[in-house]
Amino acid sequence: MLEALGLRELVTTTPWTEGEQRFSGVDPRALLRMVEAHGSELVAAALDGYRAVIPIADLERFPLLLATRRDGRPMPVRERGPLWLVYPWRTHPETVEQPYRGRAVWQLRSIVVR
Amino acid sequence: MDRRRLGVVLLAALCFLAALASGGARLREQRLLDLEASLHSGWFASRAEAHLLRFAKLLERYAAGAGLDREGFLEQVDVLVLAVRRLVRERDGAGLMADPVLAGLALEVEQRLAEAEPDLLALEPGDEAALAAIREKVDAIGQPLAELVARTYDQFLRAAADSGRLAAGLRQGILWSLGLTGLSGLLLAGLVASAVQEARSARRRAEHATSAAREAEDSLRMLVDALPVAVTARDERGRLLLVNRHAAELTGIAESAALGRDPIEIGLPAALCTAPVDARGFQEVDLDCPDGSRRHLLATARRVLREDGSLARTVHIALDVTERREAEEQLRHLAEHDPLTGLANRSRFTRLLAATLARPGRRLALHLLDLDGFKEINDSLGHPAGDRLLVAVAGRLAGAAGSQATVARLGGDEFAVLQPDPEGPAEAQRLAGRLADSLAQPVVTTDGRIRVGASIGIALAPEHGRSAEELLRHADIALYRAKATARGSVLPFSAELAAAQAIRHRLANALESALQHGGLALRFQPILRLADRRVTACEALLRWPEGRAPRRVSTADVVAVAEESGLVGPLTEWVLRTACRQARFWSERGLACPVAVNLSMTPSIVDRLEAMVEAALDQSGLRPDLLELEVTENVLIRNFDQAVGILERLRRRGIKIALDDFGTGYSALAYLQRFPLDKLKIDRRFTSELGKGPAGLAIVDAIVRLGHALELSIVAEGVERAEQLRLLDAVGCDEAQGFLLGAPDTPERVLSLLEASATSGSTRATDRFATEPLLASA
Numbered sequence: 001m002l003e004a005l006g007l008r009e010l011v012t013t014t015p016w017t018e019g020e021q022r023f024s025g026v027d028p029r030a031l032l033r034m035v036e037a038h039g040s041e042l043v044a045a046a047l048d049g050y051r052a053v054i055p056i057a058d059l060e061r062f063p064l065l066l067a068t069r070r071d072g073r074p075m076p077v078r079e080r081g082p083l084w085l086v087y088p089w090r091t092h093p094e095t096v097e098q099p100y101r102g103r104a105v106w107q108l109r110s111i112v113v114r
Numbered sequence: 115m116d117r118r119r120l121g122v123v124l125l126a127a128l129c130f131l132a133a134l135a136s137g138g139a140r141l142r143e144q145r146l147l148d149l150e151a152s153l154h155s156g157w158f159a160s161r162a163e164a165h166l167l168r169f170a171k172l173l174e175r176y177a178a179g180a181g182l183d184r185e186g187f188l189e190q191v192d193v194l195v196l197a198v199r200r201l202v203r204e205r206d207g208a209g210l211m212a213d214p215v216l217a218g219l220a221l222e223v224e225q226r227l228a229e230a231e232p233d234l235l236a237l238e239p240g241d242e243a244a245l246a247a248i249r250e251k252v253d254a255i256g257q258p259l260a261e262l263v264a265r266t267y268d269q270f271l272r273a274a275a276d277s278g279r280l281a282a283g284l285r286q287g288i289l290w291s292l293g294l295t296g297l298s299g300l301l302l303a304g305l306v307a308s309a310v311q312e313a314r315s316a317r318r319r320a321e322h323a324t325s326a327a328r329e330a331e332d333s334l335r336m337l338v339d340a341l342p343v344a345v346t347a348r349d350e351r352g353r354l355l356l357v358n359r360h361a362a363e364l365t366g367i368a369e370s371a372a373l374g375r376d377p378i379e380i381g382l383p384a385a386l387c388t389a390p391v392d393a394r395g396f397q398e399v400d401l402d403c404p405d406g407s408r409r410h411l412l413a414t415a416r417r418v419l420r421e422d423g424s425l426a427r428t429v430h431i432a433l434d435v436t437e438r439r440e441a442e443e444q445l446r447h448l449a450e451h452d453p454l455t456g457l458a459n460r461s462r463f464t465r466l467l468a469a470t471l472a473r474p475g476r477r478l479a480l481h482l483l484d485l486d487g488f489k490e491i492n493d494s495l496g497h498p499a500g501d502r503l504l505v506a507v508a509g510r511l512a513g514a515a516g517s518q519a520t521v522a523r524l525g526g527d528e529f530a531v532l533q534p535d536p537e538g539p540a541e542a543q544r545l546a547g548r549l550a551d552s553l554a555q556p557v558v559t560t561d562g563r564i565r566v567g568a569s570i571g572i573a574l575a576p577e578h579g580r581s582a583e584e585l586l587r588h589a590d591i592a593l594y595r596a597k598a599t600a601r602g603s604v605l606p607f608s609a610e611l612a613a614a615q616a617i618r619h620r621l622a623n624a625l626e627s628a629l630q631h632g633g634l635a636l637r638f639q640p641i642l643r644l645a646d647r648r649v650t651a652c653e654a655l656l657r658w659p660e661g662r663a664p665r666r667v668s669t670a671d672v673v674a675v676a677e678e679s680g681l682v683g684p685l686t687e688w689v690l691r692t693a694c695r696q697a698r699f700w701s702e703r704g705l706a707c708p709v710a711v712n713l714s715m716t717p718s719i720v721d722r723l724e725a726m727v728e729a730a731l732d733q734s735g736l737r738p739d740l741l742e743l744e745v746t747e748n749v750l751i752r753n754f755d756q757a758v759g760i761l762e763r764l765r766r767r768g769i770k771i772a773l774d775d776f777g778t779g780y781s782a783l784a785y786l787q788r789f790p791l792d793k794l795k796i797d798r799r800f801t802s803e804l805g806k807g808p809a810g811l812a813i814v815d816a817i818v819r820l821g822h823a824l825e826l827s828i829v830a831e832g833v834e835r836a837e838q839l840r841l842l843d844a845v846g847c848d849e850a851q852g853f854l855l856g857a858p859d860t861p862e863r864v865l866s867l868l869e870a871s872a873t874s875g876s877t878r879a880t881d882r883f884a885t886e887p888l889l890a891s892a
Binding site (some may be wrong): 015016017018047048049052053055057076077078079080097098099101102107 | 165168188189190192193195196197199200204205206336359362363366367368370371405
């Protein structure tokens with residue numbers, strides 16, 4: 001359903017793994033538009049209880065991707081699926097460091113806009 | 115390892131790092147990075163252990179059928195798999211995997227998880243029978259993991275000790291840092307010895323440590339991170355021991371970069387580390403965040419003491435109340451300001467006025483402003499245009515008022531200015547003049563250039579009042595008179611104005627009471643055709659209630675009072691209804707005489723005029739061509755197009771329209787041409803000039819020629835002398851009315867007059883009736 005918003009692709013390295021990865025997914029801004037959510041930040045919660053607060057400004061500053069697939073295949077939970085908020089770590093190296101590093105929530109369970 | 119021991123280990127590391135940092139960048143070499151890496155590995159391995167503990171707890175609940183559903187549980191298996199895989203296969207685990215012993219342990223963890231996995235995947239919720247076997251396998255994962263954690267810290271401590279010796283060696287030649295290095299070396303050595311011992315005993319106890327203790331520690335950390343509160347902790351030397359997630363997000367400083375450092379050195383905002391310790395309550399501080407936003411925090415701090423009473427930690431807590439503060443500010447602003455213009459609203463202005471007046475010896479001037487013709491602008495251009503105009507006016511007034519004065523919008527198109535400490539009435543008048551001048555230039559908005567003016571009433575304290583209520587009332591009286599005088603007038607309050615206001619007030623009360631209790635009556639004045647002296651119409655005039663006529667009141671005042679008190683509508687309805695009924699009564703007796711009714715073309719009348727006329731005709735059954743409506747030239751300067759439309763439609767129904775008091779108002783001839791009219795009534799002032807000189811006759815002659823050119827019938831008002839009648843005949847005036855031809859009289863007497871007129875073909879005003887106070891109807 002999410003993918004109906006239109007798939008985009010982002011090829012990047014990640015701070016945790018080796019080599020380039022080809023992610024596809026949707027623009028989180030498109031998702032926010034679809035649900036007509038308004039706020040200044042996102043609270044992203046992961047399946048392992050991790051939570052991160054992501055300023056909406058990040059969505060404008062960086063081409064973020066709410067990734068649903070890696071190499072064209074859906075990501076299982078053990079490979080950080082089903083959703084991973086992917087930052088463009090390769091093209092925007094500052095996102096490798098904190099505070100952005102902690103915002104790339106994987107095993108994403110929910111996003112609350114506030 | 116519990117928190118205390120971890121703290122000691124960190125302390126040792128941090129002291130060493132601090133010593134290195136003070137020695138210069140040259141010393142930040144590979145060994146240091148190794149040290150950091152091993153510290154990271156230790157933390158990372160303990161995170162994996164925390165995941166496992168959390169999973170074990172979930173497993174118990176799942177097997178008891180009280181927790182997750184199957185899908186949720188499988189997700190949690192995957193979460194654990196990823197946590198372990200990260201140790202072995204990802205970058206975070208690289209430090210571990212570089213060490214053969216640690217790598218062996220990590221791989222063993224992965225292996226044991228792989229062995230447990232098929233059972234985990236097959237486990238159904240509530241299957242407690244299968245739990246015992248699975249619990250054993252999960253525990254088996256925990257053994258190598260616990261050892262991995264203990265060894266990682268052990269290794270870190272060794273690395274720290276090595277680096278310490280290296281650093282000490284490197285620095286021996288550096289004279290200036292010798293003392294410092296020695297000192298830190300000594301300190302480090304002592305701390306490391308104690309920490310190593312602690313860590314080793316911790317490792318020995320690791321297998322026996324209850325999972326509850328570890329879980330408590332992990333839960334505590336998760337809790338601290340989940341709190342919507344920024345938490346930092348420092349040791350007794352002021353070095354950072356903890357920066358929770360919220361604090362890291364607020365400051366943009368990661369915990370990993372902050373641990374062991376001096377908060378000031380790494381630029382941790384003072385708000386998060388300088389609140390007075392153990393003070394009661396919270397201190398309010400503003401924090402400028404790296405993203406450019408400003409957060410509002412409530413900060414406090416507490417000391418944590420050891421058992422012997424010495425200081426162990428200082429914990430700083432800051433609660434982010436920015437949103438709540440913003441909401442409060444917005445609420446207050448909304449409550450006190452006009453949302454359209456941003457000016458103070460009535461409630462705030464009144465409070466400010468009262469507060470200013472409360473100061474002893476305080477002088478002030480209160481200016482009340484009302485825009486001229488705002489309703490017409492709103493009606494013709496629409497409310498959005500009206501709103502834009504108000505915003506522009508607010509800006510002009512605020513600019514003209516200057517920084518000392520306060521400008522408020524009290525509502526609608528009503529503004530107020532509080533001028534503190536004017537030198538005297540003249541200075542107040544000067545400011546009022548500036549306010550009026552500021553609106554002299556047309557306001558340019560997206561709707562075009564709009565010309566708007568304001569009338570201003572001034573009241574001074576203490577001369578005109580000492581309370582806010584009194585001053586506002588008096589300024590309002592002055593404003594009211596200013597508006598009645600002319601557009602753009604400025605008028606200060608005076609006792610005379612108050613007296614006039616009191617009279618109007620009594621008049622309004624009398625009018626209302628008369629309207630309710632049937633105390634009003636109409637008199638009818640005949641209008642004669644000059645050619646044959648026949649009565650061609652009767653003008654209905656309102657008679658003031660017997661014995662209750664307020665003295666010294668002009669017609670204009672009554673109209674103004676009726677408008678001000680909201681009585682103009684009911685009054686007009688009553689006059690129309692009564693006049694039509696009377697005309698119908700005459701026509702039933704074969705004496706068809708049109709009745710003329712005066713209308714005050716105020717906006718409240720114009721809007722309802724057609725409905726009121728229709729109702730009066732319906733109720734009386736009067737033929738429309740027996741009704742004449744007399745309007746004044748005011749209608750031309752108000753909403754011309756609207757009035758033209760309405761009168762045009764009434765005229766098509768057969769109703770006649772007369773322009774009353776011609777020559778006294780503002781009418782431009784160009785307007786006259788476009789205006790739907792049947793008659794032009796020459797004002798009594800011109801009539802009274804007839805026979806007094808050539809100029810008077812020339813004016814009347816000109817009006818008659820003009821009227822005839824426009825195909826209008828001309829009626830002269832106020833004919834009192836035979837000479838006037840003769841001259842009117844001479845210039846070709848069509849009709850006339852006045853005391854000479856017939857004073858306003860009761861319907862009964864007018865009936866006989868009409869009968870006489872019908873039989874004799876002519877009539878003369880033979881009787882002079884006792885003149886009562888007579889007023890034009892509204």
